[in-house]
Amino acid sequence: MNYYSLNKKAPNTTFRHAVINGIAPDRGLYFPESITPLPAYFFEHIDQLSNTEIAFTAIKQFVGDDIPEKDLKAIIEDTLQFDFPLVEVEDNVYSLELFHGPTMAFKDVGARFMARCLQYFNKNNDEKVTVLVATSGDTGGAVASGFLGVKGVDVVILYPKGKVSDIQERQLTTLGQNITALEVDGVFDDCQDMVKSAFLDTDITNSRKLTSANSINVARWMPQLFYFLFAYKRLKKHGQKIAFSVPSGNFGNICAGILAHKLGMPADQFIASTNVNDVVPKFLETGNYEPVASKQTISNAMDVGNPSNFIRIQELYGNDTNALKEVFSSSSYTDDTTKDAMKSIYNKSGYTADPHGAVGYLGLKNYLKDHPETVGAFLETAHPVKFLDVVKETLDIDIAIPEQIQSVLNKKKEKISISDYSGLKRFLLS
Numbered sequence: 001m002n003y004y005s006l007n008k009k010a011p012n013t014t015f016r017h018a019v020i021n022g023i024a025p026d027r028g029l030y031f032p033e034s035i036t037p038l039p040a041y042f043f044e045h046i047d048q049l050s051n052t053e054i055a056f057t058a059i060k061q062f063v064g065d066d067i068p069e070k071d072l073k074a075i076i077e078d079t080l081q082f083d084f085p086l087v088e089v090e091d092n093v094y095s096l097e098l099f100h101g102p103t104m105a106f107k108d109v110g111a112r113f114m115a116r117c118l119q120y121f122n123k124n125n126d127e128k129v130t131v132l133v134a135t136s137g138d139t140g141g142a143v144a145s146g147f148l149g150v151k152g153v154d155v156v157i158l159y160p161k162g163k164v165s166d167i168q169e170r171q172l173t174t175l176g177q178n179i180t181a182l183e184v185d186g187v188f189d190d191c192q193d194m195v196k197s198a199f200l201d202t203d204i205t206n207s208r209k210l211t212s213a214n215s216i217n218v219a220r221w222m223p224q225l226f227y228f229l230f231a232y233k234r235l236k237k238h239g240q241k242i243a244f245s246v247p248s249g250n251f252g253n254i255c256a257g258i259l260a261h262k263l264g265m266p267a268d269q270f271i272a273s274t275n276v277n278d279v280v281p282k283f284l285e286t287g288n289y290e291p292v293a294s295k296q297t298i299s300n301a302m303d304v305g306n307p308s309n310f311i312r313i314q315e316l317y318g319n320d321t322n323a324l325k326e327v328f329s330s331s332s333y334t335d336d337t338t339k340d341a342m343k344s345i346y347n348k349s350g351y352t353a354d355p356h357g358a359v360g361y362l363g364l365k366n367y368l369k370d371h372p373e374t375v376g377a378f379l380e381t382a383h384p385v386k387f388l389d390v391v392k393e394t395l396d397i398d399i400a401i402p403e404q405i406q407s408v409l410n411k412k413k414e415k416i417s418i419s420d421y422s423g424l425k426r427f428l429l430s
């Protein structure tokens, strides 16, 4: 499978090179040249397939010949070493729990898949690759864990100072080995801009091979389509229309869901639920796409002012906003509304949602009001323990700390502070 740049000013390239380079030379995001729907019987009989079989069938065409089937199967098997429970919260409302991986947020799947692809591509190569990644919270931990100890790969993580939770910070600053954390005096968008600038800086790229592990990278972005298929496998038995509500920041996860739909997965609606960082809901309302500086919220992994994957969603609909609106909607919620939702879910169902999942729940409930015949899942993208302070304070409960988190709690944070792009450049050239 070949990939083209959405800026259309760079040559097309293979999956392998799209993964190794991360972003195209013209700064565009890579996009697959073709999307071939899977046969109808795949969806009819999906409940008889294992998660590994489903994932392999869905991703195979996007990898093409760059990884032999046997090796691709092994990569998927190794990536999907945990469960993806679908928990009934209310009638017609399910939580798709994506937090059972090593760092307890959904990004584990994309990070693990990408790390293993890179390791495969690097296997006969002594050239070191540096994975440079900006995080609004969970990416850093997932990438650090996914890439820890991978030979030939150095990982450099940029995160905004004081804007990630204590547990998130520990997950990315305590591993050591091939992982370095840079604490940036700024917001997430500053981190993301610095990463993009570094990719275009020949002083750096002449001395280091750089790649990204944000959802910009196709190997991080695409495997997220697995979740939607895993949920569909269990939702289809209801024989109802299906909606997915995805708490969205950079819109990579929901874009992968729409990709699953393009592969033929029956679904009626994809709801991008956001916090007050509402560029996309505003765009759908007004037709104007106006990126702004991100605002800090209690669902910090979604504090994104210029979602990098929205352009891929538009591409999936040939930039036809009316066609897009038939399956895609978006709504925005304040922190207060989110906390109220966390309380009401807990009081009604005894279910503990984290702030991101609660935003997803709100978007789904809003849609179901007008579509009572639909069954829906909101993606519970992180374990509530990752946002311990907010969850404890809002629900007035204690949460048992799972083992994955316990193991980082007492480790010492190691980080390097930088305040601007020159700081990043100095570090990468040193």
Ligand SMILES: *Cc1c(COP(=O)(O)O)cnc(C)c1O
Pocket: 105, 106, 107, 137, 138, 139, 215, 247, 248, 249, 250, 251, 252, 253, 254, 301, 302, 356, 381, 382
């Ligand atoms: C990253 C993240 C999101 C946002 O996902 P996108 O793919 O960037 O839209 C939502 N919730 C949590 C917990 C996350 O870590």
